[in-house]
Amino acid sequence: MTLDAVAREAGVSPATASRALNGTTRVRDDLRTRVRAAADLLGYIPNAHAQALASAEGNRTVGLICHDVSDPYFAGIASGVMRAAAEQDLLVMLASTFREPSREIAYVSMLRAQRARAILLIGSGFQDRAWERAMDAELNPYVRAGGRVAVVSRHRSLRVDTVQPENRAGAAELARALVALGHREFAVLTGPPELTTVADRLAGFREGLAGAGIGLGRVVRGAFTREGGHLAARRLLAAEGPRPTCVFAVTDVMAVGALAALREAGVRVPEDMSLAGFDDIPLVRELSPPLSTVALPLTEMGERVIALALRAPSAAARSRVVRIDGEVVLRGSTAAPPGS
C-alpha cells in the first residue's frame, strides 16, 4: 500500500506515480490513468506523514485549542471553524484544556510538532506573566517557521491576529439598557478575574452604570460554569443588606446557574429580580423566562478566526483585529424593577 507498490503495479517509476496522483506536472494520459487505476485497485492511501516530511508544503491540519468543548460557547465557535475547515479540506485537531494553562501550552507544543498549518486559540488567555512568556516562547518560533496563529478574545499582549468580541462595549450597552428599564440597584456574578473576558465585561458594565451615576453594587465571584453561577447567586441571596433589583452574570452559562438558584430560593424572575447574561448561547432562548443577554455570533466568529489564520500573512507584520459587536437582546428575564 505504498507509492512504490502502486508504481510497480502500473509499471512506472515512483516519481511518475507521485506526479500522476497529485497532478503536480503533466503526465502522459495513458500513464496517468494506469497509475490511478493501480492506486484504486490497491486501495492506496498516501502516508500523510511522509508527504508532510517530503514536501515543505504545509500539511492539511489546523489546531484548535479551547477551554472546554462541552461549553456551548466554545462548541458554537468550534462549529464555525469546522464548517470553514471542511470547505477547504482541512482537518481540525481540537483540544480541550479544561482551563489548565499548562495543558494549553503542552497542546501548542504538540501542534507544533505536528507542523499544523495554523493554531487557533479560543477563549481568554490567562493574565499571568510566566504563562504569557511561556506561550510566547512556543508561538514565536512557530510563527517564524511559517506557522499561522489566530485567536478569539485573547489578551492583547499576544501579538497575533485576533477576533475580538466587544466585551466592554457590549456590557456597557447592556448596563444602559438595564438602567433604562428603571434599575438602580445592581449586582454582578463574575468569573475568574484573571480571564480577560471577565475583566472587560466587568469594566464595561461598570462604565455603563457610571454613565448614569450608578455604582456596580455587589460583585460575587464564582467559577466560569453553571455551578459557579449557581453558587454565586446563592451567596448573593444569602448576603445581608438590600437585594439588588437586577443581576448581571458575565456569561450565559453562569446566568443559567443563577436562574436556577433564584428559582430555588423563590425569587421570581423578572418580577422580583431581573437577570441578564452575555454570549447568547443557544439554550438561553429556551429558558423560561428566556434570558436577556448580549448576543455574539458564535459560528461566525469561528469562521472569521480560521479565515484570519489562513489569509496570506500581512506584508506589514502588524497583527489584525476583527472586532465583533455584541447586540443587546432583552428578553423575558429582564423587566422594570418591582414597585415601579
Added chain:
Amino acid sequence: MTLDAVAREAGVSPATASRALNGTTRVRDDLRTRVRAAADLLGYIPNAHAQALASAEGNRTVGLICHDVSDPYFAGIASGVMRAAAEQDLLVMLASTFREPSREIAYVSMLRAQRARAILLIGSGFQDRAWERAMDAELNPYVRAGGRVAVVSRHRSLRVDTVQPENRAGAAELARALVALGHREFAVLTGPPELTTVADRLAGFREGLAGAGIGLGRVVRGAFTREGGHLAARRLLAAEGPRPTCVFAVTDVMAVGALAALREAGVRVPEDMSLAGFDDIPLVRELSPPLSTVALPLTEMGERVIALALRAPSAAARSRVVRIDGEVVLRGSTAAPPGS
C-alpha cells in the same frame, strides 16, 4: 531546530541524541544532560511526522468523528473522550460531518492517511447499503494495518468495538413509566428513520406501549435538530383528530424544540400535555418545566469508547460491546393526563 543540530551542539551523534531525548536506551549521564541542555537551548521540538515515519510505533493522535460538535449530545461524549485522551497524552482530531455520509467517509480516509492510532465514530450510522460498503472498505484495511476502531451507537453491521446505549430498553421503560402515569394517547416526534438510534428508540417505545396494549399513535417525522422538533410538534398540533396526552421526542434536542412549539401554541406542559425526551443533555434540566427523559451518561460513554479503542486487541477477533443503560428520569414535563 532539527535533531542533527541538537546533536552537533551537544557534540554527539544524532543516534545518541535521539536516545537521550527519548530514553529508549541507556545513555551515559553526562551525555544525556548535555543533549537535554542543547535541546532546551535551541528550543528543539521533534518533527512528529519524521518520528511517525521512522518508527512503526503508532503516533499520538486519535480521530473522533461526530455529526455536529455544537449538538450537546456529541459535545458531551467528545468531552469525555478528550478528558481520557489528555490523560494519555493523546491529541484528538475532531471532525464534524454535518450529517453528510460522504464527508464521514472522507474524514476516515484523512485519518487513515494521518495514521491515527484509533478512529472513533460517534452517532448513528446510516442505514444505506452503499454507504455501509464504502465505510467497510475504508475501515477494514485500516484495522488490518493495526488501526483501532470503536464506535458509539452504530449499526451492528460494522463489526467493531461498540459502546451501545440501550436505546430500545430505555425507550420501552420510559413508555411504561408514562403509561403508569395514566397516559393512553401518545404521539412520537421522530428523526430520520435511517438513523439506527431513531429506529431503536421508536421500536422500544412501541414495545413498551404494546406491553400495556396501547398503540404508538401518531408518528411525526422531523430533522434531528431543535428546529426539527419544533416543526414536528407544530405539525402534530395542526393535525386533526384528538390530541395525544403525551408526546415522546426521540431526542432531547428535538424535545426542546417541541416544548417551545407547545408553549407558543398555548398548550401547557404538563397540564395539557406531557412531554418526554431522550439523552438527558445538560440543558433540559434547566427548562421549565424540566424535561423528563432517559438519562445517558454522556461523558462516561466518551471515556468508555476511547478506552475500548485503545485496549489491547482482543485475541479472539470478536468485537466487544459495552452496553450503557439509560435511566428514566421523570421531571416536571410529565404528569398525569388532564382530567384524571
Added chain:
DNA sequence: ACCTTACCAGAAAGCGCTTTCTGAAAGCGC
C-alpha cells in the same frame, strides 16, 4: 596476562514520499 562479556556511542540504513536533476525522444525551423 589473555580472552570473554557487557556496555554504550557512532555509522548507516531505511520509513514513504516529493522534487530537483538528468537524459531520451520528439517537434521545429532552416
Added chain:
DNA sequence: GCGCTTTCAGAAAGCGCTTTCTGGTAAGGT
C-alpha cells in the same frame, strides 16, 4: 537532414527522525 528547443519519464537525493548493526573500551573470569 542537422542542430535547436521542448516535453516528459526515471534516477537519485533528500525531508528528520529511529533503529539495527558495528566496533571500541572497560570490566570480569581463569
